[in-house]
Amino acid sequence: MSLIRLYNIFKTYHVGEMDVPVLRGVSLHIERGELVALVGASGSGKSTLMNILGCLDHPTSGEYWLDDELVSTHTSDQRAMVRNRKIGFVFQSFNLLPRTSALANVMMPLNYTAAHLSERQARERAEQTLAMVGLGDRMDHHPSQLSGGQQQRVAIARALINRPPVLLADEPTGNLDSRTAEDVLRMLQKLNSDEGITIILVTHDANVARHTKRVIRMKDGVIVDEGNPTHVFAAAAAAEAGAV
Numbered sequence: 001m002s003l004i005r006l007y008n009i010f011k012t013y014h015v016g017e018m019d020v021p022v023l024r025g026v027s028l029h030i031e032r033g034e035l036v037a038l039v040g041a042s043g044s045g046k047s048t049l050m051n052i053l054g055c056l057d058h059p060t061s062g063e064y065w066l067d068d069e070l071v072s073t074h075t076s077d078q079r080a081m082v083r084n085r086k087i088g089f090v091f092q093s094f095n096l097l098p099r100t101s102a103l104a105n106v107m108m109p110l111n112y113t114a115a116h117l118s119e120r121q122a123r124e125r126a127e128q129t130l131a132m133v134g135l136g137d138r139m140d141h142h143p144s145q146l147s148g149g150q151q152q153r154v155a156i157a158r159a160l161i162n163r164p165p166v167l168l169a170d171e172p173t174g175n176l177d178s179r180t181a182e183d184v185l186r187m188l189q190k191l192n193s194d195e196g197i198t199i200i201l202v203t204h205d206a207n208v209a210r211h212t213k214r215v216i217r218m219k220d221g222v223i224v225d226e227g228n229p230t231h232v233f234a235a236a237a238a239a240e241a242g243a244v
Contacts, residue, residue, distance in 0.1 A: 001068060003165055003198050004030040004053065009062035009072075011048050022048045023059070024221040030200065032165070035192040037201045037209035037229070040218035049218065050202045054087055054168050055079040067165055084113045088159030088167040092174035094151040096143040096158075103139040106130055106157045113162050129157045132195070133187060149180035153187065160191075166198045167191075173208060185211040206233050 011023035023045050030036055040046040051057040052064060055071055058079065064072035071082050083089075096105050106126040110117060117125065130139055133153040143151050152172060159167055169188065173181035189211060191197050201212055206229075209215050215232040217225045225232050 002029040003032040003067055005065040007063040009052065009059045009064065011052065012060045022221055026223055028216060028223060030198065032198055033196045034214060035189065035199050035212045037203060037212040037215045039203055039209050039215055041204060044218040045221040046202060046218045050168065050170060053200065054089060055083045085162065086164050086166065088164040090156050090159050090167065090169040090172045092171040094155045096151055096154060098143050101140050101142060102130060102135060102146065102154045103127065105154055106161055109158060109161050126161060129161050133157045148176050149183055152176065152184050166200065168200050170202045
């Protein structure tokens with residue numbers, strides 16, 4: 001069974017007396033262990049879809065199943081519980097606590113979701129997770145003592161500390177130079193292949209999306225193409241050339 005299943009998702013925002021449709025019937029499946037990119041220009045609906053996938057918002061209609069749980073009808077409190085248990089978030093900004101060590105930053109989510117762990121067990125899990133992202137020798141460093149790429153690795157470790165089945169990364173290399181971005185993307189590929197973590201990269205950057213195995217391209221609130229990155233971007237380029 002697919003980890004993520006969307007069936008005919010619509011999302012309409014109400015602005016004053018106007019209805020603004022943003023998603024217009026999105027259906028897709030994402031399998032466990034996939035590395036997928038969700039791409040599209042500004043206004044394509046990808047950010048709204050990301051918010052629904054991350055249980056930050058709910059669809060106007062349609063069904064969203066995550067890990068065999070129907071979450072599209074959940075209340076906001078129920079969605080918050082799902083987020084804590086099943087979704088790790090990585091953003092463009094690292095959002096680390098500046099006066100706190102890398103280890104303490106990574107341990108922080110356990111305070112809310114893993115009450116069954118002792119302090120020693122929580123520390124051991126955080127140490128293991130930091131080692132997994134290549135920062136086993138930087139655990140006691142504060143963010144100001146780390147490079148941008150290292151800070152993003154800490155943020156990724158923090159997102160993985162609760163062992164969620166899916167990692168949702170929104171423009172995770174947006175604040176990094178091209179060489180550091182490449183290092184972070186290769187690390188995400190390694191986490192996907194070695195640990196079997198399902199990763200969804202949300203990006204407008206084709207170079208970032210090419211690091212994944214499947215691209216889902218959105219335009220005007222619908223999925224217009226999906227498949228191998230080379231195929232999807234070649235088709236998009238041909239369509240643009242034909243429109244000129």
